[in-house]
Amino acid sequence: MVLTQVAPEATLPASALIAIAVGAVALLLFLIIKVRLHAFFSLIIVSLLTAAVAGVTASELLDTMLGPFGETLATVAMLVGFGAVLGRLVETSGGATVLAESLIGRFGEKRAPLALSVASLLFGFPIFLDAGFIVFLPIIYTVARRLGGGLLRYALPSTGAFLTMHALVPPHPGPVAASGILGADVGMVLVIALLVGIPTWYVAGYHLSMWLAKRSPELEVPNLLGEPPKDIENPPAFGTILLVLLLPLVLIFINTGLSTLIAEGLIPEGNLWIQILVFIGNTPIALLISSLLAMYLLVVRRKTGPLGGRLEDLVDDALAPVCSIILITGAGGMFGGVLTSTGIGGAMTDGLDALGLPLILVGFLVAVIMRVAQGSATVAGITAAGLMAPAVNAAGEMSAVALACLVVAIVAGAITFSHVNDSGFWLVSRFLGMSTTLALKTWTVIATAIGFMAFGLVCIVYAFA
Numbered sequence: 001m002v003l004t005q006v007a008p009e010a011t012l013p014a015s016a017l018i019a020i021a022v023g024a025v026a027l028l029l030f031l032i033i034k035v036r037l038h039a040f041f042s043l044i045i046v047s048l049l050t051a052a053v054a055g056v057t058a059s060e061l062l063d064t065m066l067g068p069f070g071e072t073l074a075t076v077a078m079l080v081g082f083g084a085v086l087g088r089l090v091e092t093s094g095g096a097t098v099l100a101e102s103l104i105g106r107f108g109e110k111r112a113p114l115a116l117s118v119a120s121l122l123f124g125f126p127i128f129l130d131a132g133f134i135v136f137l138p139i140i141y142t143v144a145r146r147l148g149g150g151l152l153r154y155a156l157p158s159t160g161a162f163l164t165m166h167a168l169v170p171p172h173p174g175p176v177a178a179s180g181i182l183g184a185d186v187g188m189v190l191v192i193a194l195l196v197g198i199p200t201w202y203v204a205g206y207h208l209s210m211w212l213a214k215r216s217p218e219l220e221v222p223n224l225l226g227e228p229p230k231d232i233e234n235p236p237a238f239g240t241i242l243l244v245l246l247l248p249l250v251l252i253f254i255n256t257g258l259s260t261l262i263a264e265g266l267i268p269e270g271n272l273w274i275q276i277l278v279f280i281g282n283t284p285i286a287l288l289i290s291s292l293l294a295m296y297l298l299v300v301r302r303k304t305g306p307l308g309g310r311l312e313d314l315v316d317d318a319l320a321p322v323c324s325i326i327l328i329t330g331a332g333g334m335f336g337g338v339l340t341s342t343g344i345g346g347a348m349t350d351g352l353d354a355l356g357l358p359l360i361l362v363g364f365l366v367a368v369i370m371r372v373a374q375g376s377a378t379v380a381g382i383t384a385a386g387l388m389a390p391a392v393n394a395a396g397e398m399s400a401v402a403l404a405c406l407v408v409a410i411v412a413g414a415i416t417f418s419h420v421n422d423s424g425f426w427l428v429s430r431f432l433g434m435s436t437t438l439a440l441k442t443w444t445v446i447a448t449a450i451g452f453m454a455f456g457l458v459c460i461v462y463a464f465a
Contacts, residue, residue, distance in 0.1 A: 012055060021373060024050040028335070028420050032436045039426065039436070040324070043331035047338045056341070068337020073330040081319055081326070082287035083134030086294055088318035090244065091138035093298040094235030099245075100142040102238055112143055113213075117157035117206045123249060124165035130427050131252075131283050132162050135245060137431060141221050150218030152442065153210070155432050160205030160446050167377060167415035167447075168193040168200070168454055174381035174414060176260060178407045181385040182392050186260060188404040196408060196457035204449040212442045222433040236298055244294045248286040255281020328426045335375070335421045359395060360409045360462050363388045364455050367413030375421035381414035402465035408458045416451035418444050 012020075024046055031042040047065055056064050089095075107115035116139070124132045140158055144151045170176045170190045179186045258278050261267045267274065280289060299311055357365070367384035371377060388410065392398070398406075418425050419440065429439035 017054070020050060020054055024335075025420060029436070032420070039328045040331050043328070043335050043420075047331070047335045050335075051338045051341070054338075054341070064338060064341050065334050069330050069334035071337070073326065077326050077330075078284040079131050079134075079287060082284060082291045083131055085315055085318045086135055086244070086248075086287060086291045087138045088314055089291070089294040089298050090135075090241060091142065092314060093241075093302070095138075095241035095244070095298065097142055097146075098235055098238055098241055099139050100146060103139075104143070104147070109147055112147055113154050113157045113210060114206065116140060116143060116154055117161045117201075117209075120158040120161035121165060121201060121205075123245075124162040129159075129162040129166035130424055131248070131287065133159060133428060134431070135248065135287075136162075144221050150213065150216070151221050151432060152213040152216050152219055152434075156209035156213045156442060156446065157206050159428055159443065160209040160450070161201055163415060163447055164197050164201040164205045164450055164454075167411055167450060168197045168408060170260070174378040174411045175407060177378075177382045178385035178410050179404075180263065181382065181389055182403060182407055184403040184407045185400050186264075188400045189407050192401070192404045192408050192458065192461060193411075195461065196454050200450055200454045200457065204446065204453045208449050209442075209446055212445060216438060216442060219433050222431075234302065236302070240297055244290060244297060247293060248283075248290040251281045251286035251289065252283055253281075254278075255286070324430070328430060330423075359388075359391060360406055360459060362391070363406055363410045364413040367410045368416050368451075371414050372417050372419070373421075375419075375423065375425075377411075377414045377418075377422075377424075381411040384410050384414060399465050402462060405458050405462035405465055409455055409462070412451045412454035412458065414451075415454075416448045418447040 027049070028042055028046045031037045031046065032039055035042075037045075044065075048061070051061055051064050090099075103115040103119065104112055116136075119139075120132065120136060123136060136158060140151075140155050144154045147154075166174075168175060170179065170186050170193065175189055175193060176186060178184075179189045255278050258267070258274055258281070262269045262274070262278075269275075279285060295311055299314065363384060366388060367380050370380035370384050385407070388406075392403075392406065420426075420436070425439060425443060428434075428443055429436065434442070
């Protein structure tokens with residue numbers, strides 16, 4: 001089934017919309033980097049000014065801002081909250097140390113960054129970047145504290161792996177939704193995505209990350225998940241920690257797999273057990289279940305301290321530091337929503353259509369524009385696919401491989417140029433203690449390199465399709 005997405009209608013000339021967008025980003029960077037105003041306040045102020053300059057009326061101003069803010073928080077708040085609690089429980093129980101020692105023992109200290117990147121690549125197959133990153137964070141912290149060399153040496157290769165999987169590979173929502181919109185076979189998209197994704201991860205996600213880490217300041221490990229534990233007696237077994245961390249991955253994988261099969265009409269939607277499995281596999285519910293299991297296995301069953309107070313203190317320690325991150329992430333979603341409401345993406349897409357470029361290049365560039373304009377990689381990929389659907393239909397019959405290549409090209413464009421209107425930009429940079437400038441020099445560069453390398457490789461496949 002081919003669906004269509006309708007882009008916002010431009011209310012101003014394209015040149016004016018572009019000028020507003022560029023000015024808004026420039027002002028935001030000035031407030032955060034030069035004035036050193038807190039990112040939460042900076043994002044709100046710039047969102048307000050951008051909406052007003054773009055012609056949003058006073059009666060619609062709050063709805064234009066609060067709608068995207070609430071939608072982002074609805075997605076992020078529970079996910080970050082449950083993920084932070086789960087990560088804190090794993091860390092304070094000694095589980096992160098157990099896993100870190102296991103990875104170092106198998107790969108060696110010199111290859112610890114590669115070990116973390118490989119583990120993140122596998123962990124990121126069915127789970128969202130932000131959820132996987134938060135759950136994996138205590139392991140990154142522990143390895144960095146133990147081996148030294150700066151946090152980014154271990155964190156950037158891990159985030160590079162999560163970025164690659166989240167951007168390109170089904171069952172992540174961007175590739176799956178874009179496949180449905182353009183009528184591509186999800187299985188073929190998966191094959192093409194892995195074919196270009198593995199070398200892309202190794203070069204742009206791992207080696208580039210290591211190169212950037214060596215040229216960046218050696219950041220200390222922050223205590224955002226609370227003070228690290230010391231001299232833990234009777235740490236949990238490796239299998240127990242693996243169960244706690246893999247459970248959300250398995251539940252989410254079941255959810256995405258069943259949802260895909262239902263969408264393809266291969267299994268009935270009304271079956272009660274299928275509905276239950278789909279529900280508990282939603283990312284927030286999966287993380288809630290896993291957090292409760294971790295509370296029992298890592299605290300209650302091990303009888304570490306007064307149970308009631310101990311659990312309450314652990315949860316408070318985990319949630320308090322991430323409240324600021326949640327608000328900044330919501331404000332980033334607000335800024336992206338305001339930029340989207342101006343219609344800049346649709347106006348620039350119309351200009352591209354008039355240039356007569358190859359279909360796969362237009363799809364990539366449209367996704368890049370939508371990514372720069374509104375922030376979310378998933379939304380950029382879905383919107384770009386919707387904008388490209390009429391052109392794909394008009395192009396006539398395409399092979400399954402060619403159509404899959406077009407989908408991968410679109411989602412590759414959607415991961416590029418992550419910047420200040422991307423909630424993931426703020427989530428990762430704040431958890432790693434990076435300044436906005438440093439995040440632009442590292443995270444943004446890695447995401448852009450992944451997108452462009454994946455696009456270059458998929459063009460080669462497309463040429464032979």
